Amino acid sequence: MSLLSLRDVRVQFNTAGGVVRAVNGVSLDLAVGETLGLVGESGCGKSTLGKAIMKLVPVAGGEILVEGVDIAPLNREQLTDMRRKVQMIFQDPYGSLNPRSTVGRSVAQPMVLAGWKPEATAERVETLLRWVGLPSDAKQRYPHEFSGGQRQRIGIARALALSPKLIICDEPVSALDVSVRAQVINLLEDLKSQFGVSYLFISHDLSVVEHIADRVAVMYLGMLFEVGGRDQIWKSPQHPYTRALLAAAPIANPKLARARQRTVLQGELPSPLNPPPGCPFNSRCPMAQDRCRVEKPVLRPVGNGAQAACHFV
Amino acid sequence: MQRFEFVARFARNRGALVGACLILFVALMAVFASVFFPTDPLRIVGLPELWPGEDPEFPLGTDSLGRDILSMIVHGARATLLIGLFASAVATIIGVGVGATAGYFGGWVDEIAMRVAELFQTIPNLIFVLTIVVILGSTLTNIVIAIGIVSWTPIARMTRAEFLSLRDREFVQACRSMGMSDLRIIVSEILPNALPPVIVLSSLVVAGAILFESAVSFLGLGDPNVASWGRLVGDGRQLIRSSWYICAIPGIAIMITVLCLNLVGDGLNDALNPKLRDR
Numbered sequence: 408m409s410l411l412s413l414r415d416v417r418v419q420f421n422t423a424g425g426v427v428r429a430v431n432g433v434s435l436d437l438a439v440g441e442t443l444g445l446v447g448e449s450g451c452g453k454s455t456l457g458k459a460i461m462k463l464v465p466v467a468g469g470e471i472l473v474e475g476v477d478i479a480p481l482n483r484e485q486l487t488d489m490r491r492k493v494q495m496i497f498q499d500p501y502g503s504l505n506p507r508s509t510v511g512r513s514v515a516q517p518m519v520l521a522g523w524k525p526e527a528t529a530e531r532v533e534t535l536l537r538w539v540g541l542p543s544d545a546k547q548r549y550p551h552e553f554s555g556g557q558r559q560r561i562g563i564a565r566a567l568a569l570s571p572k573l574i575i576c577d578e579p580v581s582a583l584d585v586s587v588r589a590q591v592i593n594l595l596e597d598l599k600s601q602f603g604v605s606y607l608f609i610s611h612d613l614s615v616v617e618h619i620a621d622r623v624a625v626m627y628l629g630m631l632f633e634v635g636g637r638d639q640i641w642k643s644p645q646h647p648y649t650r651a652l653l654a655a656a657p658i659a660n661p662k663l664a665r666a667r668q669r670t671v672l673q674g675e676l677p678s679p680l681n682p683p684p685g686c687p688f689n690s691r692c693p694m695a696q697d698r699c700r701v702e703k704p705v706l707r708p709v710g711n712g713a714q715a716a717c718h719f720v
Numbered sequence: 721m722q723r724f725e726f727v728a729r730f731a732r733n734r735g736a737l738v739g740a741c742l743i744l745f746v747a748l749m750a751v752f753a754s755v756f757f758p759t760d761p762l763r764i765v766g767l768p769e770l771w772p773g774e775d776p777e778f779p780l781g782t783d784s785l786g787r788d789i790l791s792m793i794v795h796g797a798r799a800t801l802l803i804g805l806f807a808s809a810v811a812t813i814i815g816v817g818v819g820a821t822a823g824y825f826g827g828w829v830d831e832i833a834m835r836v837a838e839l840f841q842t843i844p845n846l847i848f849v850l851t852i853v854v855i856l857g858s859t860l861t862n863i864v865i866a867i868g869i870v871s872w873t874p875i876a877r878m879t880r881a882e883f884l885s886l887r888d889r890e891f892v893q894a895c896r897s898m899g900m901s902d903l904r905i906i907v908s909e910i911l912p913n914a915l916p917p918v919i920v921l922s923s924l925v926v927a928g929a930i931l932f933e934s935a936v937s938f939l940g941l942g943d944p945n946v947a948s949w950g951r952l953v954g955d956g957r958q959l960i961r962s963s964w965y966i967c968a969i970p971g972i973a974i975m976i977t978v979l980c981l982n983l984v985g986d987g988l989n990d991a992l993n994p995k996l997r998d999r
C-alpha cells in the first residue's frame with residue numbers, strides 16, 4: 408500500500424472571471440521512504456495540490472488516500488491521526504512563523520495540540536531544535552532574530568514534531584540564498600535517512616529536484632504530463648513539455664550548454680480560466696497536431712515504469 | 721528588551737510623552753480625589769459664583785450654588801475617565817469580535833457583519849447615543865453601553881482588515897495544517913498580530929467617549945448621581961453670560977484630556993507601526 412495515493416484529485420476556485428481548475432484530475436502514488444519531486448511552471452497548480460493534501464484548500468473531487476484512508480470526508484477531529492502522519496514545510500520562511508510567538512512556542516504547537524504534557528513537550532522541542540542544528544537557547548527568541556535558512560530549519564523542526572511519515576515540502580528552498588539552499592537540502596536528506604520520512608518535494612528548481620528526488624512528476628496547467636524515475640526523466644524525457652522544461656534548465660558547463668539542442672517554448676502558460684481544449688499544452692507544443700486540439704491525453708505507461716500523457720510518445 | 725525598545729520609541733515622540741504625562745496626572749487625580757478633597761464635592765461650601773482667585777480657599781471659584789469647582793473637577797476626573805475607559809472597552813470587545821469573525825471567515829459572515837456595521841455608521845452618532853440613553857435610562861452603565869454601541873464600527877473595520885491580510889499567511893496555514901481549531905487560530909495566533917493598530921484606535925475611542933459623555937451630560941441626560949466634567953459644563957450653561965468660567969474650567973479639562981489622549985494615540989501608532997521604525 409502506498410503512503411499517499413491521489414486518485415483523480417480536482418481543486419477548483421470560483422473567481423469573478425469563472426471557475427479556475429487549479430488541479431484537474433491528478434493521480435499519483437508515493438511509496439514509503441520515497442522522495443517524489445513535483446515540478447512545473449509557476450501557476451501550474453503544484454502548490455495547490457500540496458495544500459489540497461493538507462486540506463488547506465477544498466477538494467472538488469477525487470480521492471486523497473493516506474495509508475489507504477480517504478481523508479476528503481473526514482472532519483477536524485477525525486483528521487488528527489492524518490495530521491500526525493502528514494506535515495508540511497512552507498515556502499516563505501519569513502511568513503511561516505508567527506512573528507509574535509517565540510520559536511519554542513511555534514515548534515511546540517503540534518505537541519500542545521496533540522495534548523502532550525508540558526515537560527514532554529519542552530523536552531521534545533529541545534530534541535527537535537538539536538536535530539535541525541539550532542542552539543537550544545533559540546526557543547526563547549523570536550523569528551525576526553533568525554536568518555532565512557535558520558527559520559526554514561525552525562519550520563522543519565515544527566514539521567518533524569510528531570514524527571510524520573510524509574512531509575510536503577512546498578518550495579522549501581526557493582526563498583533562500585543559494586549558499587544556504589544546500590544546507591537545508593542536506594538537512595532534509597539527513598532527516599530522511601535517519602527517520603525514513605518521505606517527501607513530496609514541490610519545486611520549480613530542476614537542479615534541486617534532480618538532487619533530492621527518487622521519482623519526478625511533471626505538472627502543467629493542473630494535470631500531470633509525465634511521471635517516472637528521476638534518471639529516467641533526466642536521461643530520456645518522453646513528453647515534449649518535459650523535454651522543453653529540462654532544456655530550459657541552466658547547465659554549469661558552458662561547452663555542454665552550447666552543444667545541446669534546445670527547444671525553447673514560445674508564449675506563456677495559458678490562462679487557467681480558459682485552458683485550450685484537448686491537450687492543455689497544444690498552444691505551445693512543437694509537436695501539436697489536430698488530434699491534440701480535440702482529445703485530452705491521459706497518463707499511460709511508456710516503459711521503464713514511467714508514464715506520460717501525450718498522444719505521440 | 722522588546723518592551724524597553726517600545727517605550728524608547730514612544731518617548732521619542734515629544735507630544736505623546738507630554739500627553740502620556742498629563743493623562744497620568746489626571747489619572748492620579750482621579751485615584752486620589754478623596755484624599756485631596758475628602759468631603760462630598762457636591763456639598764455647598766461657600767458663597768455662590770466666586771470667580772477663580774477671588775477666595776484663596778477656592779482657587780477655581782465656586783459655581784451657582786457655592787460648590788468648590790476644583791473639588792468637583794478632581795472628583796469628576798474619576799467619572800469621566802472611567803466612562804471613557806469602559807466605553808472604549810465595550811466598543812473594542814464588540815469591534816474586535818465582529819471584525820475578527822468577519823475577516824477570518826469571510827463570505828456571507830463577512831457580508832452580513834459589514835452591512836450591519838454600515839447600518840450603525842449611517843445613524844448620526846450623537847443622536848444614536850441620546851436615543852439609547854433616553855430609552856434605557858440615564859445611568860452610568862447605560863451611557864457606557866450606548867457609547868460602546870456607537871463606537872465599535874471603526875474598530876471592527878480595522879480588525880477585519882488586519883484579519884484579511886493575516887488569515888492567508890503561511891503561519892496561519894501551518895496552524896491549520898496542524899489541525900488547530902478556528903477559535904484558537906483567531907485568538908492565539910492572528911489576534912496578537914492584529915492588535916497594535918486596534919490598540920491605537922481604542923485609545924482614540926476613549927477620547928471620543930469622553931466627548932460623547934460630555935455632550936450627553938451637557939444636554940441634561942447624564943447620570944444625576946455622577947459629577948462628570950460634562951455635567952459641570954451642563955450645570956453652568958444658564959450662567960454662561962455672567963459667570964462663564966463655570967463652563968469654561970471643566971471644558972478646558974475635557975479639551976486637554978481629549979487632546980492628550982489623541983497625542984498618546986498618535987504616539988502609540990508610531991511606536992507600534994513597524995513600518996515607521998527607524999525612520
